Amino acid sequence: MSRPTARAIAAAVNAGGSTRPAVETALAACAGDQLNAVIRVHRERALTTADRVDARVRAGERLPLAGVPIAVKDNLCVEGLPATCCSRMLEGYVAPYTATAVARLEAAGAVIVAQTNMDEFAFGSSNETSCYGPVKNPVDPTRIPGGSSGGSAAVVAAGYVPVSLGSDTGGSIRQPASLCGCLGIKPTYGRVSRYGLIAFGSSLDQIGPFATDAADAALVLQTMAGLDPLDGTSAPHAVEALPGGDALRGLRVGFVPGHAEGLQPAVRAALDATKARLQAAGAVLVPIELPHERYAVATYYVIGTGEASSNLSRMDGIRFGHRAEGADLRAIYAASRAQGFGTEAKRRIMLGTYVLSAGYYDAYYKKAQQVRRLICRDYETAFAACDVILGPTSPTTAFKLGEKLSDPLQMYLSDIFTIASNLAGTPSLSLPAGRDEQGLPIGMQLQGPMFSDARLLAVAQALA
């Protein structure tokens, strides 16, 4: 892929070049999408935005993302544009306000060209639960792109846009980045404001970028990160620049020996190769244990569905979204929701309602919150002994469309390596690490302690 990076596009525009070539190229690529990754192209809005960026640059402003075309996941609100979470429930919904993360990117000169396909309400690991149909993997269209941010991963991997936005609740940025062959980061919880991100699991959700390299991801993350009065959980921590110097010499790289078990052989080989490269570059490999990580998927499917069932209770057919007819208010709610939500959304709402219901709360939700604390402590212990943790992002490369759709539990287990850092709030990224024998991308996951996002990106950049 020899497409220009976001940095190169911004540099050219800031040097006096027009925004048009890069924006037109991205618009044409999105309009010609054959992967079902793009659900809406916003040509007029993009050209108007681009003209405004040109005028600002002519007036002497220098913008970090001047003229950079971006695509955003369909669960991010942009004033005046639909935001449906790829669900019939939100068909016809037009956002009356803009997400803070998106507003900051646009203020920095970025140009939204398209909105991307996703699993319905971000419930899925294969982008097959979208009401608009599945996204195809850009490397092999018979395979899934990963999910839930499958569209945002595919548009970057296919080269339509240099960067895009996704959201990650249990791996929804990192797993599709891994399976499509691009870089994706789930920032530290609180790093990026969630205002305007349609909520799935409020204690787990983070917005993050997809990019072709770590420096572009860092540029986008730095631009949108930081405290936001509109999100009470956003963090006051300063957003660091990428550390300079040698990111790898002396770096203590933790790895969990058990992670090498049960991997597809090519993924295991890529893990071994990455370790060898790190060692050759002067990093020190440190075996560590995360004793409660094996409970992460179970913990997540209690906390994540509990929070989702609560968050999705606002989808009632009254104030926005799909409304069914009914004799009384209750009948309208129940029919609107039954017609609007797809199978997986209903399943998660039911599960979440069950674990929060009277008589089960202590056994499931409270228990999961206790195990979640133990998972956090595991990381604190591990990061006393190492600076980053290396492992596979996904146990396999992209699977076939339809392969896991009828078995929800198997689908949930495809996030086995990514979920723990959502529970702990720690930052985590997936970087491209070669291909398997069929040419399918493999990703490696790098995790770090709270607010080590910049360091993770520096390590990823050094490994590129």
Added chain:
Amino acid sequence: MPITEQQVRHVAKLALLDLPDAELSATARQLDAIVGYVEQLSQVDTTGVEPIANVAGLVNVLRADEPGAMLPTAAAMAIAPKHSADAYLVPKVVER
């Protein structure tokens, strides 16, 4: 203890989801498989472990109680399926 169809019906009512009788048994089976998997949490010794709700340790984040910009009524109404100039329209909920 497997999840019964009666429990599924109860949960669907709590979740405000119309669930056709034809889907009850399949839903019970799927929920049962997932809940069965989640049961493994009972193996973890959590004696004396405080449940965690926010990973950053935040409790209450307060701000000054001052009026600020808000969504104009017309903008909120414009996205509602049924509305008047300043109200959402629903069937009568109070009999008198």
